Amino acid sequence: MQKSLESVTEIINAHQDEFYDYLRLDSVSTQNLSILPTVAYVKDMIERTGGETRILDDLGGNPVVYAYFKAGPEGNAEKTVLFYNHYDVQPEDPVDEWETPPFEPTVVDGKLYCRGVTDNKANLVIRLYAIEHLLNTEEGLPCNVKFLIEGEEENGSPNLNAYIEKYADLFESDGCIWEFGGKNENEQFVIETGVxxxxxxxxxxxxxxxxxxxxxxxxxxxxxxxxxxxxxxxxxxxxxxxxxxxxxxxKPPSSSALKAVHERTVSQKKISDIYGLKHPFITDKLDWTAEEALAFYxxxxxxxxxxxxxxxxxxxxxxxxxxxxxxxxxxxxxxxxxxxxxxxxxxxxxxxxxxxxxxxxxxKAFRSDIDDPFVQTVRKSAEEIYGGPDNVVLSPTNAGTGPMYSFGQHLGIPVASSGCGHAEGKAHAPNESVRLKDFEEGTLHMVKFLQQFKDA
Ligand SMILES: [Zn+2]
Missing domain, CATH: 3.30.70.360 (Alpha-Beta Plaits)
Known part of the structure; x- marks a missing residue:
């Protein structure tokens, strides 16, 4: 573990310029900015790490980057994980409210600020660093790794379903690691398995x-x-x-999904304080709890x-x-x-x-089977990195929306998130950030996950 940490830290430091230049690309999909240069940049980062790439652009919209890394000789070539990420970002408005230049990566008090850093550029980079670390080990890569990196997520992914449907064979895999994720307001690592x-x-x-x-x-x-x-x-x-x-x-949730949700507590007080709520939760008058409402209603x-x-x-x-x-x-x-x-x-x-x-x-909504070995491997590997079961939360359905349904429908695979975000990461808002510590831990989680997924 200590050795992994040292190696991961070295990789992160060695590629800092490359990462910062990636962040400087203002790939705002709604304004159609810097899309093709960003695609070229992502392709280069993957190829520099040792992967093959293919740019898919025959179905309209911003290009989708496909990438492939083959399992090493000691790895399990029967296992393939798919990473879903996006290279586009939200507009930086309102610019006046930024405390640092929006597209200039700036570190203040252990946090790296830049538009698009938590959503979603750092999450792509930690996966590549984990792969690089494993490629440098004697065992090599433990399984096959594929990427689907799209450029319209911040615009509602209007063309993603068509690409997944047409290229279902190319993206065939045993499970998908979703693009977002990270720590909640209680510093627990949250794994989302549905939207x-x-x-x-x-x-x-x-x-x-x-x-x-x-x-x-x-x-x-x-x-x-x-x-x-x-x-x-x-x-x-x-x-x-x-x-x-x-x-x-x-569709009623499975008993495991219900159990996972009942183990959580959503603090009405905390949420009321954050937003200055003037009324009690609407669930106070409904037949289901706040926790159930967020996940299942x-x-x-x-x-x-x-x-x-x-x-x-x-x-x-x-x-x-x-x-x-x-x-x-x-x-x-x-x-x-x-x-x-x-x-x-x-x-x-x-x-x-x-x-x-x-x-x-x-x-449409999507919910993975949380008992699936893929989901359980994400959870177990996270528990080893983030300090045990109390620090890891399995969430059957995120209360937000995303294009997960296409992955379930066309690829038939479970989905689970892993990311290096934090509760105050301010995705979509001014002063977006990741904490450098989370960045490092997120990379370690990806290393651990890939190692355990090999035999899962
Ligand atoms: Zn976003």
Whole structure:
């Protein structure tokens, strides 16, 4: 272990310039910045480490980088792990709130700051360093390693499913290490083995061709009222979704997944303090706990509302149109298109057929079998690096959304996360960082995992 640590530290130090230049590439996918230079850079880093690469770009969107490292002579050539990562990053806005230049890697108090460092460039690099370390040992690489590195994750991965479907043979493997992960607010290492899905909607109502003097409110209905009544019909005061059939297709979690979730405690107090919450958790009035809600239940959230006059002072106007953004985080078993149909039927049945509903984005949820040997190997190897079972949390489903479903559907493999993030890593926000200690430990975890996966 000590030897691994020394070797890993040497590798990290030796490649610092290379890593920093990777961070300096402002590969913002939503603004289409530096995409091709970043692809070329990633390809070079992999080939420098000893892997083969192939750039996949025949299905549109930003190129997908495929990489392959063959198991060494002492390794198990029957075993293949797939690493899923992304080379694109979020925009750096708001620039004023950065304390260091967003695309200039800067170390302050043991933390490395840069846009894209925790999400997701450091996680790619720790995997490459682990491989380099193992290639330098007498035993060589313990198993085959493949990479799928995409460039549109921060843009909702619109083309990823097509690439995985077409290139399913190329990406064939026994399990996938997901791109994110790291320590929670209690300094425990969290392994996520699933994600929620998403159905994201626009709602529109129009009640006239022009805005009208509000005196006519005596006889004329208005778009803002129509929309708020329609929205209010979707969820009751106790926070239960009232759409018929909304909860029907939920696939019940396995007993192991339930057990894993029941072992966790989500602190209402801590979360209330972090966000300055003015109300208790909505689960206080529901039939399931906060822990269960985050892992196993779908949500319905009004993300935005727009109508009428919203500036200072008064303007007595009857708005002619209103719109809202609505997201539903889905769980395994639920289909975004079916959810759209159910909400449509609900609106029609309740007298809101004039409310237009448009599904903007649909993504199914995914949950791995947490008893799968692949997942258990990620857990066991993490326990050795992070100080035992108390410091490692297995989370069956992350409350957020990602393109995991495609991996399950087309490759039929379990997925588990491992990353070097920390609770205050500020992904997507100004002053994004990783802690250098986590960076080193994350590399060691990847070394340990690959060693144990060989015989798992
Ligand atoms: Zn991200």
């Amino acid at each position: 929620k899905g998403m159905a994201y909607f626009d709602l529109f109502v129009e009640s006239a061709d022009v805005d009208i003097h509000s005196s006519l409110g005596a006889v004329v209905d208005n778009a803002a009222w129509r929309l708020t009544h329609a929205l209010a019909s979707l969820r009751d005061k106790d926070n239960k979704v009232l759409v018929d059939g909304f909860y029907d297709d939920i 779908p949500t319905m959230t009004i993300c935005g509302l727009l109508s009428g006059y919203t500036e200072e002072g008064t303007k007595t106007v009857l708005p002619r149109k209103a719109s809202a953004k609505l997201d539903c985080r889905l769980v395994p078993g639920q289909d975004p298109k079916k959810i759209e149909q159910l909400i449509r039927q609900h609106l029609d049945r309740n007298g809101f057929s004039d409310v237009e509903l448009v599904l903007l984005k649909g993504q």
